Amino acid sequence: MGAAQLPTTEFEDAGIDEPGGSLEAAQAAETAAPEDDMVQLLGPDGTLRHDATFSPFLERLTPEKLRGFYRDMATIRRFDQEATALQRQGELALWVPLTGQEAAQIGSGRATQPQDYIFPTYREHGVALTRGVDLSQLLKLFRGISNGGWNPKDNNFHLYTLVLAVQTLHAVGYAMGIQRDLAADPETEPAAAVAYFGDGASSEGDVHESMVFAASYNAPVVFFCQNNHWAISVPFEVQSRVPLVNRAGGYGFPGIRVDGNDVLAVHAVSEWALEHARSGQGPVLIEAYTYRVGAHTTADDPTKYRPAAEEDKWRAKDPLIRLETYLRAQNLADDAFFASIKNDGDELAAYVRKTTLAMTVPDIRSSFANVYAQAHPLVAEELAWFENYEASFADQGAGTVAGSTTENGAA
Amino acid sequence: MSALNTFNLPDVGEGLTEAEIVSWKVKLGDIVAINDVLVEIETAKSIVELPSPYAGLVAQLLVEEGQTVDVGTAIIRIGAAAEAAGAIPMYGAPAADVERAPVGKPLVGSGPKADAVKRRPRRTATPSVPTAAQSVTSAAPSVTMAAPAVATGTDSLVTPSSVPSFGSGANGTRDGRVLAKPPVRKAAKDLGINLADVSPTGPRGEVTKKDLLSYQDQRTAERDDAGSFWQPIRASGLGTAADQRVSRIQVRGVRKATARAMVESAFSAPHVSIFVDVDASRTMEFVKRLKNSRDFEGIKVSPLLILAKAVIWAAARNPSVNATWTGDEIIVKHFMNLGIAAATPRGLLVPNIKDAQDLSLKELAVAINELASTARAGRTQPAQMAGGSLTITNIGALGIDTGTPIINPGEVAIVAFGTIKQKPWVLDGEVLPRWITTLGGSFDHRVVDGDLSARFMADVASILEEPALLLD
Numbered sequence: 047m048g049a050a051q052l053p054t055t056e057f058e059d060a061g062i063d064e065p066g067g068s069l070e071a072a073q074a075a076e077t078a079a080p081e082d083d084m085v086q087l088l089g090p091d092g093t094l095r096h097d098a099t100f101s102p103f104l105e106r107l108t109p110e111k112l113r114g115f116y117r118d119m120a121t122i123r124r125f126d127q128e129a130t131a132l133q134r135q136g137e138l139a140l141w142v143p144l145t146g147q148e149a150a151q152i153g154s155g156r157a158t159q160p161q162d163y164i165f166p167t168y169r170e171h172g173v174a175l176t177r178g179v180d181l182s183q184l185l186k187l188f189r190g191i192s193n194g195g196w197n198p199k200d201n202n203f204h205l206y207t208l209v210l211a212v213q214t215l216h217a218v219g220y221a222m223g224i225q226r227d228l229a230a231d232p233e234t235e236p237a238a239a240v241a242y243f244g245d246g247a248s249s250e251g252d253v254h255e256s257m258v259f260a261a262s263y264n265a266p267v268v269f270f271c272q273n274n275h276w277a278i279s280v281p282f283e284v285q286s287r288v289p290l291v292n293r294a295g296g297y298g299f300p301g302i303r304v305d306g307n308d309v310l311a312v313h314a315v316s317e318w319a320l321e322h323a324r325s326g327q328g329p330v331l332i333e334a335y336t337y338r339v340g341a342h343t344t345a346d347d348p349t350k351y352r353p354a355a356e357e358d359k360w361r362a363k364d365p366l367i368r369l370e371t372y373l374r375a376q377n378l379a380d381d382a383f384f385a386s387i388k389n390d391g392d393e394l395a396a397y398v399r400k401t402t403l404a405m406t407v408p409d410i411r412s413s414f415a416n417v418y419a420q421a422h423p424l425v426a427e428e429l430a431w432f433e434n435y436e437a438s439f440a441d442q443g444a445g446t447v448a449g450s451t452t453e454n455g456a457a
Numbered sequence: 458m459s460a461l462n463t464f465n466l467p468d469v470g471e472g473l474t475e476a477e478i479v480s481w482k483v484k485l486g487d488i489v490a491i492n493d494v495l496v497e498i499e500t501a502k503s504i505v506e507l508p509s510p511y512a513g514l515v516a517q518l519l520v521e522e523g524q525t526v527d528v529g530t531a532i533i534r535i536g537a538a539a540e541a542a543g544a545i546p547m548y549g550a551p552a553a554d555v556e557r558a559p560v561g562k563p564l565v566g567s568g569p570k571a572d573a574v575k576r577r578p579r580r581t582a583t584p585s586v587p588t589a590a591q592s593v594t595s596a597a598p599s600v601t602m603a604a605p606a607v608a609t610g611t612d613s614l615v616t617p618s619s620v621p622s623f624g625s626g627a628n629g630t631r632d633g634r635v636l637a638k639p640p641v642r643k644a645a646k647d648l649g650i651n652l653a654d655v656s657p658t659g660p661r662g663e664v665t666k667k668d669l670l671s672y673q674d675q676r677t678a679e680r681d682d683a684g685s686f687w688q689p690i691r692a693s694g695l696g697t698a699a700d701q702r703v704s705r706i707q708v709r710g711v712r713k714a715t716a717r718a719m720v721e722s723a724f725s726a727p728h729v730s731i732f733v734d735v736d737a738s739r740t741m742e743f744v745k746r747l748k749n750s751r752d753f754e755g756i757k758v759s760p761l762l763i764l765a766k767a768v769i770w771a772a773a774r775n776p777s778v779n780a781t782w783t784g785d786e787i788i789v790k791h792f793m794n795l796g797i798a799a800a801t802p803r804g805l806l807v808p809n810i811k812d813a814q815d816l817s818l819k820e821l822a823v824a825i826n827e828l829a830s831t832a833r834a835g836r837t838q839p840a841q842m843a844g845g846s847l848t849i850t851n852i853g854a855l856g857i858d859t860g861t862p863i864i865n866p867g868e869v870a871i872v873a874f875g876t877i878k879q880k881p882w883v884l885d886g887e888v889l890p891r892w893i894t895t896l897g898g899s900f901d902h903r904v905v906d907g908d909l910s911a912r913f914m915a916d917v918a919s920i921l922e923e924p925a926l927l928l929d
């Protein structure tokens with residue numbers, strides 16, 4: 047049963063009396079049944095499982111919301127395919143596919159509230175969707191024409207972080223800020239910060255530091271780790287001898303391992319964790335046990351380091367298929383619903399393609415303009431030097447957008 | 458008047474400079490939708506399918522299969538939303554397998570080939586420190602730009618002549634993906650060794666430096682041509698004159714393992730060897746018929762196949778020969794992992810056919826061929842050699858009549874298959890030319906007593922004499 051991972055006393059009492067003891071117990075449980083020792087509400091076969099703690103969360107979900115989960119997951123998968131194709135066509139320098147991790151991202155993203163603040167890695171396309179970010183804006187970074195692409199303040203969805211794991215520190219700092227806002231004005235709406243990271247980032251020192259500070263300050267932060275089993279080519283077993291979720295015990299805050307391919311369980315667990323954080327009870331670590339079905343990035347070839355059989359095993363646990371099975375079995379969705387989603391996906395893909403192709407290279411001068419708010423003699427001098435240097439080339443303004451350019455007219 | 462859209466080879470990895478066109482998935486005149494797969498390319502990192510950025514009619518394929526071209530080279534022209542547009546869906550499914558196909562391929566990091574240094578041409582008249590080198594580089598691009606125009610010639614499939622330098626690079630990558638790290642590749646290239654010939658032992662099946670070196674040692678040993686064999690070795694300069702009259706071959710790898718296994722077997726298992734001459738004429742006929750039968754078309758059939766079948770058949774009647782001696786018990790196996798000793802570039806290997814008892818004659822033939830070709834190519838994996846239960850050694854392949862084979866450790870019996878040749882044979886009181894072979898067998902006397910080994914060998918012999926008995 048899932049909650050075994052989480053010392054049962056934690057639900058009654060925010061503090062953990064004997065983290066060491068529970069750690070050992072959790073470890074023993076892990077060796078006994080590593081696969082099952084996680085919260086799961088919707089099994090791979092599309093039928094519901096019971097969980098004493100988290101099943102009640104399902105009652106909050108309307109049929110509309112359930113269909114919405116499916117729509118989100120299918121949409122983001124379609125977007126992912128389009129972006130991958132755009133990379134293969136030379137329109138993006140790189141793409142980071144998320145296929146396989148839809149449930150972990152949509153389930154957790156949909157559990158957040160507008161006042162929460164999200165710190166993503168570079169793979170959180172699904173979370174971006176739940177936060178209402180225009181998906182085509184995600185591609186600016188990967189087209190190499192922007193360091194960001196959207197205004198984080200619009201959706202409380204921070205810019206993608208390419209430096210592994212640093213966003214966990216940012217998230218804790220932000221959460222500590224939330225605490226101070228609350229202290230200054232008790233009327234402030236309670237909020238939480240969410241730090242997304244992966245199993246690879248979990249091996250970085252930054253994650254440790256962020257968890258220490260989160261615990262020290264009892265900061266309202268949810269550490270959401272998508273354990274997708276592969277840090278590029280390094281398997282999870284090499285990175286940790288024990289389940290990642292066990293680490294929470296070491297820092298003294300609750301940890302929950304959840305089936306990351308089960309959108310219902312991820313949503314329930316995330317709601318619990320966010321409420322826990324918002325209500326001042328401190329940080330929570332969620333380990334969403336999932337799998338990166340595709341490559342690490344478009345510049346990676348997983349066939350070089352892992353067997354196809356492993357991928358097949360995980361495809362059988364596909365998050366979309368199991369929710370579709372459930373929706374159909376419960377008569378909550380019909381063929382027309384799924385057809386409309388496919389249509390909408392293609393429309394979105396066409397929109398994303400069109401928007402991306404229309405993106406232009408920003409003038410390099412804007413970089414000089416963004417250094418200081420007001421004119422600055424040193425920047426002006428450097429700009430002049432650059433203009434002079436640029437003028438020394440024979441080919442004026444050679445485009446710097448990734449890869450190919452369209453060349454019309456019969457040659 | 459439809460405009461043509463040109464698709465230039467993109468950089469599908471991070472910082473790749475070139476790729477080989479492996480195969481076109483479309484042909485001239487095909488109508489493609491956006492994201493339909495156009496072509497398969499192989500980069501320094503891996504094989505990738507490129508989806509079409511345009512919908513329309515395939516008007517020109519600009520690069521031939523097998524050609525390696527630079528990133529940015531125009532590879533295909535597609536007519537913009539062709540006149541027959543009604544039929545063209547703007548959007549194809551990105552590819553058949555939703556999860557698989559569009560997902561990326563190349564491995565992280567830069568490729569094994571150093572990036573070509575390309576400089577933007579400088580204005581010659583610029584005041585900024587002109588050097589000789591700069592004037593050279595400014596001349597170069599105009600040459601490369603002119604080249605494709607020259608090549609634009611006869612038919613629609615134009616080979617840009619601006620890519621002549623890649624002939625050498627295509628060498629190693631063409632015939633399959635041999636895994637090896639760049640320094641090993643470099644060393645192999647320097648030594649003139651084709652990596653595909655080296656048997657890999659790396660944890661992920663890659664050729665290691667050690668593999669390369671032991672291959673090189675073996676090769677040098679073999680290359681010492683007979684003519685100069687008795688000459689003192691001229692090499693080095695180190696060592697004394699006496700040293701030059703012998704050559705020292707490091708015992709490593711398979712040689713070492715073979716030596717250990719043979720000593721272990723020969724000195725721990727009391728061997729008994731017995732021999733029997735067999736008239737294999739009917740086997741030869743049978744093999745001939747199989748070769749001609751349509752069912753076995755394309756499958757290599759040899760007398761070894763019949764012997765293998767005979768051994769499996771005979772082992773079922775005399776189960777103790779298919780066993781392991783552990784000291785306190787005899788483990789009789791109800792399966793036959795039939796080992797076949799093979800001389801390979803790495804040395805003697807005994808890969809086995811798992812559960813050979815379940816295979817039909819045809820399946821067994823295929824299995825033997827696979828096993829042999831894998832072994833000859835030096836690609837036999839450790840798992841294929843583990844868990845053998847009984848072994849055949851085909852010494853006849855070298856023209857030898859018979860010998861006393863040494864049992865493969867962990868087993869209790871081995872059958873040596875001598876050469877089959879025509880000899881005078883007495884049949885019904887007449888001397889006739891018949892196809893005769895000698896079967897030899899060695900048995901671990903701790904497990905297999907004389908009468909059992911004799912019965913087993915007689916059973917095997919009876920099949921070679923009359924393969925029809927297999928039918929019972």
